[in-house]
Amino acid sequence: MKQERRLRILIAKPGLDGHDRGARVIARAFRDAGFEVVYTGCHQTPEQIVSTAIQEDVDMVGLSILSGAHTYSFPRIMELLRENQAQDITVIGGGIFPLEDIPKLKSIGIKEIFEPGAKLQEIIGWVRANVKPRRALTA
Amino acid sequence: MNIIDQVLAGEVRATARLLRDIDDQVESVQSILKALYPHTGRAYVVGFTGSPGVGKSTLVDQLALKYRREDKTVGILAVDPTSPFSGGAILGDRIRMQRHFLDSGVFIRSLATRGHFGGLTRSTNDMINVLDAMGKDVILVETVGVGQDEVEIAHSAHTTIVVTIPGMGDEIQAIKAGIMEIGSIFVVNKADREGSRKTVREIRNLIDLGMRRREENGGWEPLIVETEAVKGRGIEELHQAIEKHKTYLFSNDKGQLDDVLRKRATNQLVETLKDEAFKTIMARLQVRGVTIETLVQKVLEKETDPSSLVQRILGEELR
Structure with a gap:
């Protein structure tokens, strides 16, 4: 059998804001980059996001957030991933963040934060360089 | 615990990873599938097909809810198309299934076609077997939804549901040859729309026309159910229709279930x-x-x- 490992990514919007244009644009860009993108829509709780990430066996979760709720939802998501022994899944964020929050988010394990103005090619390039499909189970 | 025991114990992460390796055609899954195979055959498999936008995901969501209320565990495989240009895919069927995300009795997996034709993926049958071995009582499979020639699901499911909506142009355009012949049940969704009765009549006529072939084949007469899935209307009737078909298959005096299993084995x-x-x-x-x-x-x-x-x-x- 020939192996064809595809990168699988979950794009999710935690919290209450319903502005999902950014999430949709990035989902589309990732598709065009050849990734398989699971898109779950708005208003996701950290619990829903982590459960989806595990069931779908994604390599990366991209969190889109504009509401400021990242100070709650991002740490909670990281905590839930750890509780489920799924801390190998890369987590990145995109949206609007106060500058002083970015180092805090990185310190809890968020690998990268993309702010407004980030180019799609830049984000895709980052993913290609930093996220690899998980190794096969028993190979 | 090895991967086989983990799957048999219903462990989510291990199962999810195995499904990934199956999808990626990793060589080592062969021996795992072989070990799991004797543990399959318990789950009831229901397939949903029909054009994009007719409401397959919403019906799957509602039916999953119905089965959960009966305390049955549910596995869902939902297929979306892979872009032939980039090889990437957006898998969005989960959007309609959010209420099940935290229910440990429901396992949902989104799949991309990856160039496979027929409505499913190359990996779907193996994945059905894994969810079966994992202990799911019911497995709901949603095809990619192109609408005319994706009859593969009929070889994988016990009950195949063909979904349409009123007013698809020449009404029956959406469910002509091929797909018309695989339905154990026909659902006219969005039945609040104008023309629903007419669509039901046209399907009824087509079923009647196919009567003789059916009599030769053991005589299941496809049922037609009107639903309004977003509001949950008609789900009870759909559930009953599935039960009826299941009873028919398992009544076994004509070996209908054997036919389904034989077809599935042959196809795979x-x-x-x-x-x-x-x-x-x-x-x-x-x-x-x-x-x-x-x-x-x-x-x-x-x-x-x-x-x-x-x-x-x-x-x-x-x-």
Whole structure:
């Protein structure tokens, strides 16, 4: 059998804001980059996001957030991933963040934060360089 | 605990990872699937097909809810298309299923077609077996939804549900030949829309026309159910229709269930044989430095035609 490992990514919007244009644009860009993108829509709780990430066996979760709720939802998501022994899944964020929050988010394990103005090619390039499909189970 | 025991114990992460390896055609899954195979055959498999936008995901969501209220565990496989240009895909069927995300009795997996035709993926049958071995009582499979020729689901499911909506142009356009013949149940969703009764009548007529062939085949007369899935209307009736079909299959005096299982086994065997034969031949050619590209070049340069070339290759490789 020939192996064809595809990168699988979950794009999710935690919290209450319903502005999902950014999430949709990035989902589309990732598709065009050849990734398989699971898109779950708005208003996701950290619990829903982590459960989806595990069931779908994604390599990366991209969190889109504009509401400021990242100070709650991002740490909670990281905590839930750890509780489920799924801390190998890369987590990145995109949206609007106060500058002083970015180092805090990185310190809890968020690998990268993309702010407004980030180019799609830049984000895709980052993913290609930093996220690899998980190794096969028993190979 | 090894992966086989983990799946049999219903562990989510281990199962999710195995499904990924199946999808990616990792060689080592063969022995795992082999070990799991004796534990399959308990789950009831229901397939949903029909054009994009008719409401397959919403129906799956509602039916999953119904089964959960009966305390049955549910596995869901939802297929979306892979872009033929980039190889990527957006898998969005989960958007309609959010209420199940935290229910440990529901396992949802989104799949991309990855160039496979027929409505499912190359991996779907193996994945059904894994969810079955994992202990799910019911497995709901949603096809990619192109609408005319994706009849593969009928070989995988016990009950196949063909979904349409009122007002699809020439009404029955959406469910003509092929797809019209695979439905155990027809659902007219969005039945609050104008023309629903008319659509039901037209489906009824087509079913009546196919009566004789059915009598020869053991005589299940497809049921038609009107639903309004977003509001949950008609789900009770749909559930009853599925139960009726299940009772019919298991009544067994005419061996209907055996037919379903035989069809499924045949299909999986034939598909695997095709896949593996192709790979084996390509691997042998590779050794001699021949690739698909070099073969294509011969055809493009009119040195030979595709059929003759294939005959020649088979003659050399399968002696």
